[in-house]
Amino acid sequence: MAPKRQLLAVLIAKVVLLAWVVAGAQTKAPAAQSGYAPVDGLKMYYEIHGTGEPLVLIHGGLGSTGMFDPIMPALSKGREVIAVDLQAHGRTADIDRPMSFEAMADDVAGLIRYLKMEKADVMGYSVGGEVALRVAIQHPDIVRKLVIVSAAFRRDGWYPENVAGMTQMGPATAAQMKQTPMYQSYSQIAPRPEDWTVLHTKLGEMFRKDYDWSSEVQNIHTPTLLVFGDADAVRTAHAVEFFELLGGGRKDAGWDGSGMSTARLAILPGVTHYTIFASSAVAQTVTPFLDAPMPKSPH
Secondary structure (H helix, E strand, O other): OOHHHHHHHHHHHHHHHHHHHHHHHOOOOOOOEEEEEEEOOEEEEEEEEOOOEEEEEEOOOOOOHHHHHHHHHHHOOOEEEEEEOOOOOOOOOOOOOOOOHHHHHHHHHHHHHHOOOOOEEEEEEOHHHHHHHHHHHHOHHHEEEEEEEOOOOEHHHEOHHHHHHHHOOOHHHHHHHHHOHHHHHHHHHOOOHHHHHHHHHHHHHHHOOOOEOHHHHOOOOOOEEEEEEEEOOEOHHHHHHHHHHOOOOOOOOOOOOOOOOOEEEEEEEEEEOOOHHHOHHHHHHHHHHHHOOOOOOOO
């Protein structure tokens, strides 16, 4: 098999696995409220679950709010979870602009302001994790706490085969995936199901642009939790580097914990990039972090 076809086959296999996980795990939790926020030219879909401190939840690439349905009851217990659909994903229609992490971060910030929230916790998985990271970088004043699940701050944080697969996304992957549960889910809720090819094409264009946000990450003062699987698509060494850039893992915290930074790192055993978003261990890890009092000073 030619190298390009091999990469395409790897991408298709991984996304099909993800699709089956999503399709098999979904037990849709009814939203207390849903709507569309006019932000940056988008009509951005959101749905609200639970009551309490606000948590904005951002799905992964090709996904939608339903991606978190298996853990939504746990996440929304005692807090208000605002799940969103990013540009061209789920119930949010595409608009005439390129797709970028930076623009989607502005969209999320616009939603937070539209909902008249002074601050919110922000959590994202995969592509959504990188969007969440950009929200904290670009709009630090509105992020109380940050949770990054299985995402990278630099493109080479992903394993080489994953980078190669993501950069192959385009019309060919869109066509081959039309027989998968992920497309079936998309076509049932998307305002324009014919934009499936557009979504793949724009994601591919975004993934082909290199990025390195290390200098910006080390200036983040928002309390941050990083969550990865021990069999993730993000390199474990990158996860540790991420943690260190945020101020963690640089020294012994001391017997009284006084040397501990505001960053936290969790590596979940027996978890992959394709199962982590539906893992109960994520909710069990995230909840105590969000519930803990805000630290008195950064790092």
